[in-house]
Amino acid sequence: MARLTGAQMVLExxxxxxxxxxxxxxxxxxxxxxxxxxxxxxxxxxxVRHEQGAAHMADGYARASGKMGxxxxxxxxxxxxLVTGIxxxxxxxxxxxxxxxxxxxxxxxxDGFQEADITGITHSITKHNYLVMRPEEIPLSIREAxxxxxxxxxxxxxxxxxxxxxxxxxxxxxxxxxxxRGYKPTTEGHAGMIRRAAELINQATRPIIIAGHGVIWxxxxxxxxxxxxxxxxxxITTFLGIGAFPESHDxxxxxxxxxxxxxxxxxxxxxxxxxxIGMRFDDRAMGRxxxxxxxxxxxxxxxxxxxxxxxxPTAVPIVGNAKNVLPRLSDLTTEAEHQDxxxxxxxxxEEHPSLHIRESRRMxxxxxxxxxxxxxxxxxxxxxxxxxxxxxxxxxxxxKRPRQLVTSGxxxxxxxxxxxxxxxxxxxxxxxxxxxxxxxxxxxxxxxxAVLVDENLPVKIAVFNNGYLGMIRQWQQLFYDxxxxxxxxxxxxxxxxxxxxxxxxxxxxxxxxxxPAIREAxxxxxxxxxxxxxxxxxxxxxxxxxxxxxxxxxxxxAEELAR
Amino acid sequence: MxxxxxxxxxxxxxxxxxxxxxxxxxxxxxVASLFRRRGFNIESLTVGHSEAPGLSRMTIVVDGAxxxxxxxEKQLYKLIxxxxxxxxxxxxxxxxxxxxxxxxxxxxxxxxxxxxxxVFRADVVDMATNSLILQVVGDEDKIDGLxxxxxxxxxRELSRTGRIAMVRGAKTTxxxxxxxxxxAKFHATxxxxxEGELPFSSD
Ligand SMILES: Cc1cc2nc3c(=O)[nH]c(=O)nc-3n(C[C@H](O)[C@H](O)[C@H](O)COP(=O)(O)OP(=O)(O)OC[C@H]3O[C@@H](n4cnc5c(N)ncnc54)[C@H](O)[C@@H]3O)c2cc1C
Ligand SMILES: Cc1ncc(C[n+]2csc(CCOP(=O)(O)OP(=O)(O)O)c2C)c(N)n1
Ligand SMILES: [Mg+2]
Numbered sequence: 001m002a003r004l005t006g007a008q009m010v011l012e013x014x015x016x017x018x019x020x021x022x023x024x025x026x027x028x029x030x031x032x033x034x035x036x037x038x039x040x041x042x043x044x045x046x047x048v049r050h051e052q053g054a055a056h057m058a059d060g061y062a063r064a065s066g067k068m069g070x071x072x073x074x075x076x077x078x079x080x081x082l083v084t085g086i087x088x089x090x091x092x093x094x095x096x097x098x099x100x101x102x103x104x105x106x107x108x109x110x111d112g113f114q115e116a117d118i119t120g121i122t123h124s125i126t127k128h129n130y131l132v133m134r135p136e137e138i139p140l141s142i143r144e145a146x147x148x149x150x151x152x153x154x155x156x157x158x159x160x161x162x163x164x165x166x167x168x169x170x171x172x173x174x175x176x177x178x179x180x181r182g183y184k185p186t187t188e189g190h191a192g193m194i195r196r197a198a199e200l201i202n203q204a205t206r207p208i209i210i211a212g213h214g215v216i217w218x219x220x221x222x223x224x225x226x227x228x229x230x231x232x233x234x235x236i237t238t239f240l241g242i243g244a245f246p247e248s249h250d251x252x253x254x255x256x257x258x259x260x261x262x263x264x265x266x267x268x269x270x271x272x273x274x275x276x277i278g279m280r281f282d283d284r285a286m287g288r289x290x291x292x293x294x295x296x297x298x299x300x301x302x303x304x305x306x307x308x309x310x311x312x313p314t315a316v317p318i319v320g321n322a323k324n325v326l327p328r329l330s331d332l333t334t335e336a337e338h339q340d341x342x343x344x345x346x347x348x349x350e351e352h353p354s355l356h357i358r359e360s361r362r363m364x365x366x367x368x369x370x371x372x373x374x375x376x377x378x379x380x381x382x383x384x385x386x387x388x389x390x391x392x393x394x395x396x397x398x399x400k401r402p403r404q405l406v407t408s409g410x411x412x413x414x415x416x417x418x419x420x421x422x423x424x425x426x427x428x429x430x431x432x433x434x435x436x437x438x439x440x441x442x443x444x445x446x447x448x449x450a451v452l453v454d455e456n457l458p459v460k461i462a463v464f465n466n467g468y469l470g471m472i473r474q475w476q477q478l479f480y481d482x483x484x485x486x487x488x489x490x491x492x493x494x495x496x497x498x499x500x501x502x503x504x505x506x507x508x509x510x511x512x513x514x515x516p517a518i519r520e521a522x523x524x525x526x527x528x529x530x531x532x533x534x535x536x537x538x539x540x541x542x543x544x545x546x547x548x549x550x551x552x553x554x555x556x557x558a559e560e561l562a563r
Numbered sequence: 564m565x566x567x568x569x570x571x572x573x574x575x576x577x578x579x580x581x582x583x584x585x586x587x588x589x590x591x592x593x594v595a596s597l598f599r600r601r602g603f604n605i606e607s608l609t610v611g612h613s614e615a616p617g618l619s620r621m622t623i624v625v626d627g628a629x630x631x632x633x634x635x636e637k638q639l640y641k642l643i644x645x646x647x648x649x650x651x652x653x654x655x656x657x658x659x660x661x662x663x664x665x666x667x668x669x670x671x672x673x674x675x676x677x678x679x680x681x682v683f684r685a686d687v688v689d690m691a692t693n694s695l696i697l698q699v700v701g702d703e704d705k706i707d708g709l710x711x712x713x714x715x716x717x718x719r720e721l722s723r724t725g726r727i728a729m730v731r732g733a734k735t736t737x738x739x740x741x742x743x744x745x746x747a748k749f750h751a752t753x754x755x756x757x758e759g760e761l762p763f764s765s766d
Contacts (some may be wrong), residue, residue, distance in 0.1 A: 028766025075766075106761040113765055119589065123596050128643040131588075131754045140749050148643060164762050179746045181738065182585060182646040306637035 001173055006135035007036040007166040010099070011043060013142040016174060019070050020044060021061065021426055022099075023054040027074020028114065029101035032166035046426065046455060049447040051078050053419040055085020056445070058096045060416075060423025063406045064381060064431070066219070068095045068150050069423060075102045076114030079160070083121065084413060086156045090125040091410025092213065092240060095154040097146060098126075104164040105133060119160050127155040133162070135170040144178055152185030153304040154217055185303060189320030189328065197275070197299045197316045198332030204273035204297075206341045207233045210256065210285075213240035213409075214278015214302060215322050216402040221245065223326035224277065231333045233275065234345055236264040238285045240409040241278070243399040253345055254354070257285040258544045259391040262352040265542070265550040267345045269293045277301045278322045281311040282410065291549035301325050354542055355395055358561055362535040363511045365389060365464055369396035372434065372462070375518045380432040381406065381424055385417035385441030387471035389464035391540045393436045415444030418461065422448060425457045432460070432522070439465040439491050449501040452527040460521045461503075461529040463494050466536045474539045479546070498529035505529040537563065577606060578632040579651040579658060579728050582621040583613060583738050585644040588754045593642050594621065601638055604629040607660075607725030617747060618646065618738060622727045649736040651728050658728040662706050663688070664697045667717035676716060683709040694719060 004012060010033060014022070021044045026034045037045055048054040051073040058069030073082045079100040089096040103112035119129045128148050130141045138161070145157040201207055215224055221244050228235050228251050235245045237255045245252055254261035256268050265287075268274065274296055279285065286292050289311055297315040300308050301322055308317040318325055357366045369392050372380070382397055383406040384390040390407055399405055406424050408416040421435035442463050452459055464470075473487040495505035508517045508530055521528045541556035584590050591610060598605050604626035613620035625635055636648045651658075664685075668676050669692075676695065680687055685699035699709055703726070710721065730736060742750065 031766070103766070104762060104764050105757060106763050107765075120592065123589075123593055124600050127641075133754060133757050134752065137749060137753055140746070141753070163764065163766060167762075175745070177743070177746075179742050180643060181740050181742065183643045304641070306634065306641055309631075310634065 001171045003169050004172040005032065005036065005167060005169050006138055006161065007032040008039065009135060009138040009170075009172050010142065010161065010166070011036060011040040012172060013139045013174070014070065015040060015043060017068070017142065017146045019068070019097075021046060022070045022072050023048055023057040023061075023423065024072030025051050025054060025074065025078060027078045027101065029075045029103060029163035030072065030166070032163065033072075033101065046451060048419070049450050050445065051081030052084050052415065053445050053448045053451070055082045055096065055098065056088065056413075056416050056419035057423035057426070058098075059085060059089045059094050060383060060406055060420030061427040062089070062094045062096055062423075063420070064403055064424035065427035066217075066403065067427065068097050068146060070097045070099065072099045074114070075100065076116045079116050079118040080121065083125070086122055086158065087125040088408050088411045088413045088416060089156045092408065093153050093155050093217065095149045096156040097149050098156060098158040100158065100160045101166070102131070102160050102162045105162045106164075108162060118158065122158050125156070126158050129158040129160065131160045132165055135165050135168045136173065138165070139173060140175045140178070143175055144180065147178055148180075148183060152183075152187075153214075186305065186319045187303065187321040187324055189301070189318050189325035193316055193318045194325060194328050195332060197318060198329055200273055200297060200299060200316060201231055201233070201275065201329075201333045202336070205338070206271045207231070207273040207275060207338065208267050208271040209233050209235045209275045209277060210238065210268065210279055211235055211241045211244040211277050212238045212279020213244075215241060215244035216278075218278060218303070218322035219402075220278070220322035220326055221402050223323060223330070225249070227326050227330045227333065230330050231336050232338045232342070234267060234338070234342055236260075236267060238279045238282065239394055240407070242394055243402045243404045244278075246400045247398040248400060253349070255394065256550065258287070259395070259540050259542065260285075261354040261395075262542045262553055262555060263345055263349040263354065265544065265553045266348050269550045270344070271296055273297050273299065275299045275301070277326070278303070280307045286311070287544045287548055287550040287552070291551065293550075352555060354555070357396070360563070361511065362563070363508070363514065363532065365392050365466070365532075365534045365538055366396045367511065368462070368464070368514055368532050368534060369393055369436070371514050372518055373397045375515060375522065376432060376434070380434050381428065382434050382436060383407070383417055383421035383424055384436045385438040386412045386414045387438045387441065387469065388466070388474065388538070388540050389436055389438050389470070414438065414441035417441055418445050419448045421459045422451055422455075422457060425459050426455070433458075434460045434462055437461060437463045438470065439463055439467065439494070440469045440489060442494070446497065449498065449503055449527070453502050457527060458525060459527050461498070461527070463529065463531050465491060465494065465531050465533050466538070467491055468536060471540070477539070494529060494531040503527050503529055505531065507531045507533065509533050576627040577652070578625045578627045578635070579656065579726060580623045580625060580632065580635060580639070581649045581651055581728065581736050582623065582639055582645050583647040583736070584619050584621055585646065585750060586612070586617050586619045587644055587750065590619070590644045593644060594623075594639070597638055597642060601634070602629060603635050607723075609725040609727050614737060617742070617750060622725070624726050646740075647736065647738050651730060651736070654734070655731040656728045657731060658702055658726050659700055660703060660706055660726050661698065661700050661724045662709075663720075663722045664699070664710065664713060664718060665694055665720035666697060666713045667694055667719055669693055672716060676713070679709070679712045683712075685709060
């Protein structure tokens, strides 16, 4: 055992946990840690421009790679700036490890300069958090936190360390084992329940699989394909489940929900059996709960028992990791063909294609996404902000692999796009990474462009510039009698902004310039920004209006299609 | 009027949930914050040491109308510091509460009050010229009954502990899972204040 300072212990422990990157921002109380960083050359520190960016970068890193992302902030404002990012990963169950400094122990609880009770503040948005009061407690605290973060249903954790604990020395004793009496995720799945689920699948005539984010986190996409093919079950995903099942597959019918495909919503609403895998029946996915497909039976596979029965009664609950449950379920299902049922959905899709892009001289945002899809051969990692552009990115790019779409679903955090793309690019340096940004959301975190330059990252920024908080404008137009209040925005010259940061930029004003600009961006080795001045009035369709049921999905009205 | 005083509690809608939790700073806040956030109404919550070192026992009476007890249990289990949860309402249980009651009295009516105390097997734990303190242990019905009888004299102060409960018979709701020594030692101090002189610095 060696004697180390608390700061050394933190970095030593993180390194042992396999951490290679920390997204952080310094301040008084974390100076001992920054002072120690050069002793750990295997840990790369990425200096962000706002702590919210650090948390989103850690999140993007985690979502793109499956590994734990780490962010760091100083006490007080540094810590509170992380909160939006922590909550973003909390809502979407992603493994983010937040490290914060706090005031020296003698000042804790006395409103010391820049003291914030960050463990108290984050109780309800972390899986667990730690206030570490002694240096010798650092290794086990970090080990436990990292374990909790990445196992079971993943989720953010926070470790808060007072300044003098970083400075004090103690024996470094790396725990060989951990023992958490109160934390034992169920991963196997109950054999009897799996048998009952198989029986229901074997009897069903209109089964549908709704695959969610948990399939991606369980790394269970291959197992999902196997089950779907064997029992011939059509697959739709949630918005966060995009990529859990290849969208090019014959059995793929897109994603459901508020802006999901019409036929996906109808399929969910007409099925006699829903097999929900790693999804939590979010209201945006399901529409008005009480009128969702009356009479349907639900098999729910989820690693978190609390999700089962939370929003819908379940016929067969299976608590476990999709990775373990799906092969066992496949074994017990009989090979089947559901021609009639698939024929019915195919017919709906033919009559209501949802993803058809109309001919138009305008630069439709859907067209931009589709062109990007074609130009990148559908291989790029797409990271989005929140709003209309997010929905179009989900609809008009077709995803073939898990982790290909990185997007904030549950919290819907504008400003996620650029920092999350930076995290994703650092996690996968060779992946072509596009940040599809709203012109509104981009302005919430655009200062992180500096990080692109610092770290020389080839992220492609596509600003969907509609001069509006488009999604809100759409709601005002549809549900508030076209009373557009505070949603039009005078935008800065995004190209000049990029230029100011030393980033090349292209302005695209016409449809004809779209593909060439994308090509130019792809050829350019470094970061680049494209300001797509898209049609301003376009709305996202189909739509399940707020409070409506999936069966009430509305398609684009004729007058909009005539524009 | 507070329904717990006039005896009109809706017993049928209540659940008595026992949670065995790690005895760590913040655990009470975690539980309380969970109930608030999920909209589960707490009728009473008591916490104290259990028979096992390092583990505390919480007895939470939940208004069943505010949440399905199954969700309450599952959400509690998600807290890392919660080791075991049992819904005692499913079991034959002994439920008790302790109450201190300061009642106004004088030389004329003191005797009557002592009679009442006697009937309810309440102890007189303090007496002054114009008041006395009764202590009574029992289930809510008994306590509500006593409170009602004392009301005409004037209740100056009332303090109830909230319910504690235990399953009847040999069955237990405890946890028999001692931690390895080193980890127990870590968990015993984790997050607790350090005693003695600490360095000062303003950053
Ligand atoms: C503007 C906007 C519009 C939106 N529109 C839609 C829409 O139309 N449709 C839609 O679906 N969503 C939409 N969303 C997103 C929506 O809010 C939710 O975030 C999303 O539906 C959640 O998807 P999910 O349940 O698959 O993922 P999560 O919320 O991440 O839940 C994952 C589930 O998987 C479980 N799990 C994790 N790991 C495993 C494992 N290994 N094995 C088994 N289970 C596991 C977890 O316990 C959890 O229950 C929209 C969001 C925004 C911002
Ligand atoms: C931080 C934050 N604030 C507010 C909102 C509410 N909101 C949702 S979408 C949206 C508009 C987004 O505008 P923009 O980024 O330009 O994207 P667009 O919808 O125009 O594509 C707003 C304000 C949010 N999701 N996040
Ligand atoms: Mg916009």
